[in-house]
Amino acid sequence: MIQSIERSSAVLRLLAAGPDRLRVKEIADALGLPKSTAHSILRTLEHVGFAEQDPRTARYRLGRGLTELGKAGLDVNELRSRALDWADTLAARSVESVRIGALQSGSARVVHHVFRPDDTTQSMDNGLIIPAHATSLGKVLLAYDAPAADAVARAGLDAYTRRTVTNRRALAGSLGEIRAQGWGGAVEEWEMGRAGIAAPLRTFGGLVVGAIGIYGPVERICDSRQRPRPALVELVCATAQSISRDLTGPRS
Amino acid sequence: MIQSIERSSAVLRLLAAGPDRLRVKEIADALGLPKSTAHSILRTLEHVGFAEQDPRTARYRLGRGLTELGKAGLDVNELRSRALDWADTLAARSVESVRIGALQSGSARVVHHVFRPDDTTQSMDNGLIIPAHATSLGKVLLAYDAPAADAVARAGLDAYTRRTVTNRRALAGSLGEIRAQGWGGAVEEWEMGRAGIAAPLRTFGGLVVGAIGIYGPVERICDSRQRPRPALVELVCATAQSISRDLTGPRS
DNA sequence: GACAACGTGCGACATTGTCGCACGCTCGGC
DNA sequence: GCCGAGCGTGCGACAATGTCGCACGTTGTC
Numbered sequence: 001m002i003q004s005i006e007r008s009s010a011v012l013r014l015l016a017a018g019p020d021r022l023r024v025k026e027i028a029d030a031l032g033l034p035k036s037t038a039h040s041i042l043r044t045l046e047h048v049g050f051a052e053q054d055p056r057t058a059r060y061r062l063g064r065g066l067t068e069l070g071k072a073g074l075d076v077n078e079l080r081s082r083a084l085d086w087a088d089t090l091a092a093r094s095v096e097s098v099r100i101g102a103l104q105s106g107s108a109r110v111v112h113h114v115f116r117p118d119d120t121t122q123s124m125d126n127g128l129i130i131p132a133h134a135t136s137l138g139k140v141l142l143a144y145d146a147p148a149a150d151a152v153a154r155a156g157l158d159a160y161t162r163r164t165v166t167n168r169r170a171l172a173g174s175l176g177e178i179r180a181q182g183w184g185g186a187v188e189e190w191e192m193g194r195a196g197i198a199a200p201l202r203t204f205g206g207l208v209v210g211a212i213g214i215y216g217p218v219e220r221i222c223d224s225r226q227r228p229r230p231a232l233v234e235l236v237c238a239t240a241q242s243i244s245r246d247l248t249g250p251r252s
Numbered sequence: 253m254i255q256s257i258e259r260s261s262a263v264l265r266l267l268a269a270g271p272d273r274l275r276v277k278e279i280a281d282a283l284g285l286p287k288s289t290a291h292s293i294l295r296t297l298e299h300v301g302f303a304e305q306d307p308r309t310a311r312y313r314l315g316r317g318l319t320e321l322g323k324a325g326l327d328v329n330e331l332r333s334r335a336l337d338w339a340d341t342l343a344a345r346s347v348e349s350v351r352i353g354a355l356q357s358g359s360a361r362v363v364h365h366v367f368r369p370d371d372t373t374q375s376m377d378n379g380l381i382i383p384a385h386a387t388s389l390g391k392v393l394l395a396y397d398a399p400a401a402d403a404v405a406r407a408g409l410d411a412y413t414r415r416t417v418t419n420r421r422a423l424a425g426s427l428g429e430i431r432a433q434g435w436g437g438a439v440e441e442w443e444m445g446r447a448g449i450a451a452p453l454r455t456f457g458g459l460v461v462g463a464i465g466i467y468g469p470v471e472r473i474c475d476s477r478q479r480p481r482p483a484l485v486e487l488v489c490a491t492a493q494s495i496s497r498d499l500t501g502p503r504s
Numbered sequence: 505g506a507c508a509a510c511g512t513g514c515g516a517c518a519t520t521g522t523c524g525c526a527c528g529c530t531c532g533g534c
Numbered sequence: 535g536c537c538g539a540g541c542g543t544g545c546g547a548c549a550a551t552g553t554c555g556c557a558c559g560t561t562g563t564c
Contacts, residue, residue: 002260004256008257008457009302029395030398030460031396031457032396032454143281206259206262206285
């Protein structure tokens with residue numbers, strides 16, 4: 001039984017008990033904890049949005065995160081705005097178009113799109129719903145959301161090219177591989193001649209709330225053996241990690 | 253920032269995301285955790301009532317405890333039923349009457365009462381509201397609930413005897429002492445010639461949900477120097493700890 | 505205006521949570 | 535109906551992590 005979780009639940013119950021905001025000392029006394037420990041728990045609870053601190057009185061009360069448990073975890077707009085700069089940077093460094101996606105009602109949706117720097121003949125993909133099982137972005141999202149993956153597989157895996165994964169078992173294996181290596185690739189699974197590399201975006205506790213990836217011609221994305229170029233993979237993963245660090249960093 | 257709390261919040265978000273119940277493996281994969289770790293977190297969350305496991309499918313979903321955060325922490329009836337046997341035992345061993353109390357809307361209420369074994373001339377105190385600042389039971393409850401203590405002090409500290417604590421500062425000091433030693437006593441603060449010894453009842457994370465204590469003639473409760481007899485204090489504390497262990501033990 | 509009490513941060517220690525592994529079991533497929 | 539894979543669960547050892555004590559700077563109070 002994990003001590004800190006038990007304690008945090010007690011803190012939440014305490015905060016919920018009365019309409020009054022509570023001081024650190026009061027909580028510490030109520031639970032028989034040192035001030036430091038109580039403070040540490042409160043900081044974490046505030047960090048994840050389960051508690052809030054009144055900036056004026058320094059007292060704590062329940063946070064918005066608890067009531068929002070019923071809804072979608074993270075606002076798509078916030079994800080977008082927080083990832084904007086990083087996406088631009090990734091596009092510049094990789095010299096490819098960049099997409100950020102999130103799962104919405106079980107399917108993958110592009111929530112942000114950065115054009116390839118020196119290429120104007122592209123379509124704006126914002127808001128586009130892309131096949132989750134046939135793109136790197138979609139597969140990464142599915143890899144960390146079992147129910148969605150299930151729903152997609154159950155709905156039927158349409159073939160877009162001859163390399164599209166249409167076998168449920170093969171898809172499950174692919175998703176497992178993505179989890180194992182922390183990123184996912186898709187080569188000509190959606191459109192012939194095009195490939196993508198994507199990595200998950202994580203919030204507190206490792207919760208995946210989206211994915212970011214690059215998409216472009218196979219000959220630029222992959223090496224001679226049709227495998228995603230390690231340098232590009234590294235770039236995508238590093239960007240994803242930076243965004244994740246950002247998401248867990250300043251307030252939520 | 254406490255890792256396990258962040259992770260547990262992620263688990264809760266995950267459980268809240270979809271209406272489907274989730275498997276341990278799915279949660280572990282989604283957060284990038286080993287199965288064991290995820291399982292440990294889930295067990296704890298279930299333990300504190302934030303998650304529930306379907307006994308048939310072994311899958312997890314959100315628990316009732318989360319939605320009940322807004323209401324009183326622990327049902328008084330449950331506290332009563334769980335403490336019944338222990339209260340009887342305490343009455344038998346101490347040969348005194350035993351009371352169990354809880355805070356209700358800022359004042360102390362007797363939720364259970366066991367008569368002194370060989371004494372029939374007693375009144376039934378069940379449901380009785382007793383002065384929180386002038387009884388051992390009430391003071392123990394106040395010691396771990398700062399807002400209630402505040403409200404009581406603000407409402408005015410009526411004097412029932414010449415030994416009743418009526419000074420706010422003195423009361424605060426008394427409550428601090430109770431926290432420090434883990435039990436509280438009151439000698440002729442409510443009724444002349446009567447004294448009490450009480451200790452807190454704790455749930456998960458050390459949250460105080462009630463108090464148990466004995467009450468009787470000063471000459472039996474206290475030694476020659478008007479101080480609570482150590483043997484009785486020990487008895488009360490041991491009983492309180494047993495009940496607390498019970499409260500954190502089998503399901504909530 | 506002075507004191508006390510609070511919130512906050514840091515560091516060292518040791519407790520605690522984490523991880524890897526293995527056991528039974530159930531579910532699904534051949 | 536049998537076999538196999540995959541799951542939930544439990545244990546143990548390690549070391550990472552949370553805990554605690556202390557001290558600072560500040561706020562609120564008398």
